Amino acid sequence: MLEPLIRSSLPRFQALYDRAPSPARDLLTSARGWFLTRVRYGPETSALLEELRIHELWCASDVYFYQLSALSAVVDFARRTVPFYASYPDAPIRTFADLRALPVLSRETLRRNTSLFLSSTVPPRSRIRAGTTGTTGANLSVAYTEELARANWALLLRQWSWAGVSPREPRVTFFGARVVPQTRDVPPFWTHNFPERQTLASIFHLSEKTAPHYLDFLDLHSGEVLEGFPSVLSILADFVLARGWPIPMRVIFTSGEPLYPEAREKISRAFSARVFDSYGMTEYCGLIHQCEAGGMHLVPEFGFLEILNDCDEPVGPGEEGHFVWTGFLNRAMPLLRYRIGDHGRWQPGPPCECGRAFPLVVPTITRESDVLRCPDGRLFSPRALNQFLKQTASLRCCQFVHAAPGRIVIRAVPGGSRAPEEAAILREQLQSLLGLQFRVTFEFAAEPLTRPGGKIPLILNQVHS
Ligand SMILES: [Zn+2]
Numbered sequence: 001m002l003e004p005l006i007r008s009s010l011p012r013f014q015a016l017y018d019r020a021p022s023p024a025r026d027l028l029t030s031a032r033g034w035f036l037t038r039v040r041y042g043p044e045t046s047a048l049l050e051e052l053r054i055h056e057l058w059c060a061s062d063v064y065f066y067q068l069s070a071l072s073a074v075v076d077f078a079r080r081t082v083p084f085y086a087s088y089p090d091a092p093i094r095t096f097a098d099l100r101a102l103p104v105l106s107r108e109t110l111r112r113n114t115s116l117f118l119s120s121t122v123p124p125r126s127r128i129r130a131g132t133t134g135t136t137g138a139n140l141s142v143a144y145t146e147e148l149a150r151a152n153w154a155l156l157l158r159q160w161s162w163a164g165v166s167p168r169e170p171r172v173t174f175f176g177a178r179v180v181p182q183t184r185d186v187p188p189f190w191t192h193n194f195p196e197r198q199t200l201a202s203i204f205h206l207s208e209k210t211a212p213h214y215l216d217f218l219d220l221h222s223g224e225v226l227e228g229f230p231s232v233l234s235i236l237a238d239f240v241l242a243r244g245w246p247i248p249m250r251v252i253f254t255s256g257e258p259l260y261p262e263a264r265e266k267i268s269r270a271f272s273a274r275v276f277d278s279y280g281m282t283e284y285c286g287l288i289h290q291c292e293a294g295g296m297h298l299v300p301e302f303g304f305l306e307i308l309n310d311c312d313e314p315v316g317p318g319e320e321g322h323f324v325w326t327g328f329l330n331r332a333m334p335l336l337r338y339r340i341g342d343h344g345r346w347q348p349g350p351p352c353e354c355g356r357a358f359p360l361v362v363p364t365i366t367r368e369s370d371v372l373r374c375p376d377g378r379l380f381s382p383r384a385l386n387q388f389l390k391q392t393a394s395l396r397c398c399q400f401v402h403a404a405p406g407r408i409v410i411r412a413v414p415g416g417s418r419a420p421e422e423a424a425i426l427r428e429q430l431q432s433l434l435g436l437q438f439r440v441t442f443e444f445a446a447e448p449l450t451r452p453g454g455k456i457p458l459i460l461n462q463v464h465s
Pocket of ligand 1: 293355356
């Protein structure tokens with residue numbers, strides 16, 4: 001039960017961590033890794049993974065009955081223990097259609113009533129808290145449990161097995177952890193988590209100037225597993241391709257952002273490896289994993305997916321609609337019929353060549369963002385800037401507009417009383433990150449800026465065409 005305490009204390013430790021010399025940072029990262037490893041690789045995890053691998057033999061009706069029973073259990077649990085659902089109709093779930101007696105839950109409703117979604121069965125000390133900014137850049141605070149983190153890890157290990165990767169194979173990670181102080185301008189831009197044989201690299205130090213260091217680093221780790229945000233791996237792939245020869249990696253896992261076909265091709269070419277994508281969210285109510293045959297499979301043990309049109313009616317095969325998830329595993333904050341804001345469609349046609357009966361889903365790319373290019377050569381992926389939004393709670397939608405040379409406008413739709421205060425802090429943080437090369441200003445707006453197709457980019461570059 002230490003994970004909730006550690007997670008909530010992490011922001012306070014960041015300053016101490018940043019001041020530590022590099023070997024000490026390795027030690028601190030490994031200490032953190034050791035706790036995570038206990039959650040991820042307990043005896044329960046291997047038993048669970050074994051069971052999950054058996055599920056791969058399921059036929060379509062096995063999937064149906066498993067999901068039906070899990071749905072019925074979570075709806076019953078939520079109604080009994082979560083204040084928000086107390087008034088929901090008390091109708092049993094005997095078929096998937098019965099679920100439609102319950103209302104669809106919007107992200108905004110959840111954001112405004114977060115505390116009402118907490119189950120009374122999970123005491124505060126057992127809740128792990130996390131922030132997410134979703135597809136619109138509006139912050140939401142969610143809670144989950146250690147059991148869920150473990151199950152999530154076991155499911156990830158199952159996807160690794162589809163790629164032929166065993167637990168604890170050496171890997172290089174490019175996600176959002178601040179592993180190196182922002183002011184650092186010489187290597188190392190990475191730190192080690194020895195218990196998991198993992199090297200965590202900073203996504204905040206990528207620049208034309210540091211590119212040779214990142215290339216040397218990746219050369220040194222050639223042959224290992226590579227994982228990260230697609231936009232970050234895409235920047236690295238550009239470095240590699242510009243140099244002229246690839247850095248072969250074992251296999252690549254992407255998540256946390258949509259993966260564009262061009263980015264997939266580029267990343268795969270730069271690292272001479274296959275890319276396995278996945279779709280998930282911090283609300284932990286749905287999961288999609290790509291298999292070795294390329295199919296994007298709904299993970300049936302994780303949650304139930306409905307794809308609905310604007311009138312909340314199910315769409316036909318191949319037709320695009322809103323993702324509406326009911327998560328099975330989060331006992332701290334169960335979400336029923338949660339419309340997350342992402343879109344996609346069921347993939348019609350024959351079952352996947354991999355032979356698994358897990359349904360095939362195609363998520364639509366909803367956020368087409370630019371990369372922020374600084375005059376000093378630094379490159380910020382949308383996910384790097386996104387990390388700054390996780391502390392905000394009163395901004396409904398936030399975008400970074402590179403409006404003119406040397407000028408960044410943070411453009412936000414206010415969504416709470418603390419919006420001006422949070423906006424000021426955000427502006428200050430971004431200004432200190434970018435330094436004197438940019439003047440960062442802030443403005444409130446009624447609506448976000450959109451691109452054709454309704455896409456809401458996080459970063460808009462109005463300077464470079
Ligand atoms: Zn498949």
